[in-house]
Amino acid sequence: MKSVFQWLVWSALTFFAGGAASVSSAAERRPNVLIIVADDLGYGELGSQGFTAEIPTPHLDSIALNGVRFSSGYVSGPYCSPTRAGLLTGRYQQRFGHELNPSTAQRTPPNVGLPVSETTLGDRFKAAGYKTGWIGKSHLGYAPQFRPLKRGFDEFFGFLGGMHDFLDADADPANPILRGTERITSIDYLTDALGREASAFIDKHKASPWLCYLAFNAVHAPLQATEKYLDRFAHIADPKRRAYAALQSAMDDAVGVVLAKLREHGLERDTLVVFFSDNGGPTPSTTSGNGPLRGFKSQTWEGGIRVPFMMQWPGTIPAGKVDDRPVIQLDVLPTALAAAGIKAKPEWKLDGVNLLPFLTGKNSAAPHDVLYWRFGPQLALRMGDWKILKAPGAGVSADNPRGGQASTVGVHLYNLRQDLGEKVDLAATHPEKLRELVAAWEQINREMIDPLWRDGAAERGTANKAGKKASPE
Template identity: 60%
Template sequence: MKRNALYAGFFAILSLPVFSADRKPNVLLIVADDLGYGELGIQGYNKDIPTPNIDSIASNGTRFTSGYVSGPYCSPTRAALLTGKYQQRFGHEFNPGPPVAGNEPIGLSLAETTIGDRFRKAGYATGWFGKSHLGNTPEYHPLSRGFDEFYGFLGGAHSYVNAGAESNNPVLRGREIVKDPGYLTEAFAREASAFIERKKDEPWFVYLPFNAVHAPLEVTEKYEKRFSSITDTKRRHFAGLLSSLDDAVGSVLGKIRELKLEEDTLVIFIADNGGPTAQTTSSNGPLRGFKSQTYEGGVRVPFAIQWKGKLPAAKVDDRPVIQIDLLPTALAAAGVEAEADWKLDGVNLLPYIRGEKTEAPHDALYWRFGQQLAIRKGDWKLVKGPEANAARGGTAGKASTAGAQLYNLADDIGEVNDLASKNPEKFKELAAQWDAWNAQLVDPKWLPNRRAGARNRNSAENSAAPASKWKSGDSFEDDQAPQIASRAFTISARVDAAAPSGVILSQGGPQQGYSLHVKDGKLALSVRVAKQLSTVVSTEVLPAGSHQVEAGIAPDGGVTLKVDGKTTGEGKLASLIQKQPGEGLHVGNDGDAAVGEYTAPANFSGSVAEASVTLQ
C-alpha cells in the first residue's frame, strides 16, 4: 500500500509543469471594450451587476484609480497600447477612416514595432484572441504584427451571436473564416485558454481584447435570465453582456490556476475607453463625459495589475498612469528593459507598484483628439471637450488651448467647476506644456470615418455629405452627414444579399433620424422626429440577389419605397425631421444608436454599394 502511494505521488509530480529557475513570467493582457469607469463592482459604483472575476485582479494586485487611456475611443487606444507610444506621434489619432492622402495606408503604422514583435523576439509564444480594429488588409493582420496565433475579427464591432452577420468582417482563425464560433465572448476565452494550455511549458504572451461590452447588446438566454429582475431592456442586456465578460475572464484565470501558473503570470485588465452611456447604459460613475470625449468619462478607465507573489495585493494607487505604460511594464517583468531608441512614452510601473519609487510615474499626461484636448498634471487638468469640435466645424484641423477649461480633480472629479479665470497662471502653465507636447506630433493620417477635405458645416458646399457614392462601412460624423433638418430627400442604394436583413443606410439615432432597412424581409423606412417613431414597410418581400432600392421623403412628408424602380410601399409622416440629428451617417449598419426597433448596429447581411442621399 505504501509503495502504491509512493508511486502515485511520484507520477503526480511528473505530471506537473516543469519550471526552470530562470523561467520568464507569462503575461495576460485583457482589454474590455466600451466598459465605463463605474461598472465594475470593485470600483464601488455599480451594485447591480456582480463582476467577481474581474474584481479579483484588483483584489489580488493593484488598482489604479487614476488609470487612463490615450484615446477616447477604440482604435487609437489600441494603437498606443500595442506600441507604448502616444498614437498621435504616428498619425493614428482617429478610428480608421478615409485617408488624408489618397494612397495613405489605413492601419497601425508598419513603421512601428508592436508588443507582439517585442515578446516574440524575447522568446515568447504570442497569441491574440479578440478584436483588432487596427487595419483590415493582410499587412495589418495580427499574424503580420508579431503574433503566432490569432482568433478574432479585424473590424471595430461584431455580432456576438451571428458569425455570418458581416461578410466583410468575419471571425477568423488565423486567416481562415470560422463558420460557427459560438457566443463570441465565450469563444475568445475558450481559444485563449486553449492556447495557454498548449503553451504551458514555455513563456507566453496573450493579448485578449474582448469586444464585450461594445454594442450590439446581444446575450444568450442564460444571461437574459440571470438579470430578469432588471426591467429596462437595454440595461438588462448590458448586464448580461458584462456578466458574460466576467465569466469569460474567470474561465481564463481558472485555466491559469489549474495549470499552477498564477505566480508565474502577470495579469493586466483595462478598458479601451469610457462608456457610451446613452447607447449601452455603460456608466462612468462620477465622471463627466462619455466615449469619444476628452473629459474624464471618455479617457479614465478601470485599470488593474496582478502578479501573485511578486506584487502587493489589495493595493489602491491614485497616481495617474496610462495604457502606454503597459508595454514597458510587461516587458520589464519578462526581463526586457526598454531601449532609448524605442522612443517610448510609457514607463515601467513595477517599481512604483512595489513602492521602490514614490513619485508619480509621469510629470503629465496628454490628449489630442481633433479639436478636443487635455493635459493632466498632478491634480490639475486643462481640457477642451466635444464642444470644441462643434465650434470649429468638426474634428479635423488644428487644436488650440484657447477657451479650454481648468479643473482640480482632487476636489472636483466630475469636472463641474471651471477654475480657469481664478487660476490664470496655472492655465498658462498647462497650456504651454500641452503646446510643447503638441508641437512634437504629426497630423492625422486619416480623418474619422469621413472624407478628406471636408468643409465647415456652414458652407453651402457642405449641405450634404460628399457627392461620391458610398459603400458598406462608410460613415460620416454628424457635422459631415447630410443636413436633412426640414428637408425632403431621397435615399438610394444598390444592395446584394442572399437573405436580406439589417440596415442599409442610417443617419441619426433614437432622438432624430432615419433608417432604410429590411424588416421581416421587406424594405422599410423608419423615421424618428423628437423620439416619435414612424415606419413605412413595403408590401412585397425584398428578393435575394442584387437590387436597386430607394426611399423618398416628399416635402409634405409623403414616403415612397421602390425596388428596381417599382413602387413597393407608400406612407405619410406627421412631419419632416425638424432638427438635424446629433449622430452621424452609416452605410450598412446603424452605428451605436438605433433609429428603428432593432438592436444597433444591425449590420446588413450582404453588401451595400452606390449609396447616396439627395436633398430636394
C-alpha cells in the same frame, strides 16, 4: 561490489543534478503576460470600482483584490482604435498619426491602419522567444500588412473590424471571424468563444513563456446576449440595461475561465495580468456608466478617458492595493517588457513607463509628470491634480466633435482632486496654472504629427499619404 557502489553514486549524483536543473529551470522561467481589454466599459461599472454592485463581476474584481487597482487609470484615446495603437506600441498614437478611428472594411483605404513603421508588443515579445497570441478584436487596419499575424503574433482568433455580431459569425462578410487567415463560419456566443480560445492558447503553451492579448468586443454594441446571461438579470426592467448587464456578466465569466486556467496549470504566480477598458462608456447608447465622471466615450472629459484599470502578479505586486497616481495604458508595454526581462532601449522612444518599481514600493514618486491627449479638435493635459481640456460643451462643437484640429484657445481648467466631475472651470481664477498647463500641452504637441486620416476617413475615402508636424495650436 565496487562497480555497484560506483553506479549508485553516479545515479544519486545524476538524480540530484537533474533535480537541481529542474528547480533552476523553474526558477529561471520568464513570466507570462496576459493583457485583457474590455470594449466601452465605463469607469463606474465594476463592483471593485465602488460605485455600483448592480452587475456582479467577481472574476474581474478578483484581479483588483489580488493586485492593484488604479483609481486614476487612463487611456491615451477616448476611442477604440487609437487606444489600441497606443497599447501595442507604448507610444502616444499621435506620434505616428493613428489619432482617429478607421471605419468599416468596405470603406477603409488599404493604407489605413497601425503604421508598419511601428514595432508592436507582439514584435518585442516574439523576438525574445515568447509564444504570442492575439484573441479578439483588432480594429487596427484590414489590409494584410496590418493584420495580427504580420504584427508579431504567432496565433490569431478574432476579427479585424471595430465591432462584431455576438451571435452570427457571418453577419458581416467583409469582417469575418478568423482563425489565422481561415474564416470561421459559426460560433455559439462570441464572448464565450474568446474566453475558450484564450484558455486553449494557455493550454497549448503552458510549458513556454507566452504573451496573450485578449481583446473582448464586449461590452460594445450590439447589445446581444444569450438567455443564459439575460436570465441573470430578469429583475432589470429596462431592456437595454438588461442586455448590457448580460454582456458584462458574460465577459466576467469568460475572464473567470481564463484565470481558472492559470490556476489549473500553476501559472498564477508566473503571470502578469493586466485589465483595462479601451475608453469610457458610451452611456446614452449602451448604458455603460462612468460613475461620477463627466462625459462619455469619444470625449476628453474624464468619462471618456479614465477607465477601470488593474494589474495582478501574485508574489511581486502586493495584493489589495488602490493606487491613485495617474497611469496610462501606454505603461503596459514597458511594464510587461520589464517583467519579462526585456530591456527597453532609448531609441524606441516609449512614452509609457515601467510601473513595477512604483508598485513594489521602490519608487514613491508619480510615474508621470504629465499626461497628454489630442483627439481631433479635442485636447486635454493632466499635471498633478490639474487638467486642461477642450471637449464637447467646453470649446468644441457637439455637432463635430472629431473634425478639425485642436487649439489651446479657450481651454477650460479643472482641479480633479477638488472637482472630479469637472463642473467648475477655474481658467479665469487661476491664470498662471492655466498658462503652465497650456505651455506643457503645446510643447508635447509640437512633437506630434497630423492624423494620417480623418475620422471616418474611410467613409470619405480619404487617407493622408504621410503625416506632418502638427501646428503648435
